[in-house]
Amino acid sequence: QVKRNGRSGVAHFDPAQEREMGERRRMELDLRRAVSEESFTLVYQPQLDLQTGRTTGMEALIRWENKRLGRMVPPSQFIPIAESCGLITLIDLWVIRTAVERMRAFIDAGIEHPYTSINLSPISLAREEIVSQLIHALKRHRVPPELLEIEITESVAITEKELVEKTLLAIQKAGIKVAIDDFGAGHTSLAYIQALPINRVKIDRSIINGIGRDESTHAIVASIRDLCGRLGLKLTAEGIETAEQWEELRDLGAIEGQGYYLGHPEAPEILLERLQGEMPSGSLRPGAATA
Ligand code: C2E
Ligand code: MG
Ligand code: MG
Ligand code: MG
Numbered sequence: 001q002v003k004r005n006g007r008s009g010v011a012h013f014d015p016a017q018e019r020e021m022g023e024r025r026r027m028e029l030d031l032r033r034a035v036s037e038e039s040f041t042l043v044y045q046p047q048l049d050l051q052t053g054r055t056t057g058m059e060a061l062i063r064w065e066n067k068r069l070g071r072m073v074p075p076s077q078f079i080p081i082a083e084s085c086g087l088i089t090l091i092d093l094w095v096i097r098t099a100v101e102r103m104r105a106f107i108d109a110g111i112e113h114p115y116t117s118i119n120l121s122p123i124s125l126a127r128e129e130i131v132s133q134l135i136h137a138l139k140r141h142r143v144p145p146e147l148l149e150i151e152i153t154e155s156v157a158i159t160e161k162e163l164v165e166k167t168l169l170a171i172q173k174a175g176i177k178v179a180i181d182d183f184g185a186g187h188t189s190l191a192y193i194q195a196l197p198i199n200r201v202k203i204d205r206s207i208i209n210g211i212g213r214d215e216s217t218h219a220i221v222a223s224i225r226d227l228c229g230r231l232g233l234k235l236t237a238e239g240i241e242t243a244e245q246w247e248e249l250r251d252l253g254a255i256e257g258q259g260y261y262l263g264h265p266e267a268p269e270i271l272l273e274r275l276q277g278e279m280p281s282g283s284l285r286p287g288a289a290t291a
Pocket of ligand 4: 181182202204238
């Protein structure tokens, strides 16, 4: 996380701690090189209208293979490191450029509305320049801003709430959509939905897990659905892994879905094939799933 705890005031480290710090330091250096060499890739996970089974959009998720370790390092591991060592915004900017460029490629391949969401760190969203950088990328590739959605998680304590709020407003004003990610996981609260300018709520998979298992989860999701309906927000359920979960969420209505049962994150070529397979009627229409 952002704060580097336990640094000051600690005079001695045991060997295990030292090894850990060494590995962390090496990881930072690896990341720094990965940023300058742009050795990341994006995979895409479809988002579906649960009623019709049609693809309504896709989320771009970053992947990084650490050459030194010879393995993929999951974003849950390297994003927090990038956030704490000042690299996150460079990574987020790479994601913006690459995702928007890919949207243009989808359009050129005949997908009229390649509705795409990307994850941006609150740290990047506290920088005002991010707005013009987003707009610049969209203009450059002639992509309509309405096709892009920004997902924000309150994974790090947002210290500059006012700035983030201001940026999100400017992002919305530019026509870009905003989603609250991982809703219901730890940090994100109702106050958040109220305070931030948003268009969509994504229910965290830790909640969706309980769907089909306990009554209370069903009730909670139903009330989030009602709340979003009243506030005019779209709703997505994350982490749908079984047919039972899909059926139950489909019957709740007005919810879009994402999860391994509906589609794994895949290379963009695979997503393109999937979308072309759904055409002509299935070409992505933003918000097709919600009333
Ligand atoms: P997220 O934005 O909530 O993304 C959803 C994560 O859940 C992804 O993990 C996805 O692969 C995984 N997932 C999707 N469906 C299922 C399912 O049915 N079951 C299970 N168990 N998992 C599922 P991933 O790709 O490892 O990303 C983890 C987190 O890292 C993301 O959570 C997001 O917060 C962050 N992240 C990913 N890509 C980026 C990026 O480009 N920039 C930034 N700043 N953060 C990113
Ligand atoms: Mg996300
Ligand atoms: Mg997240
Ligand atoms: Mg999420």
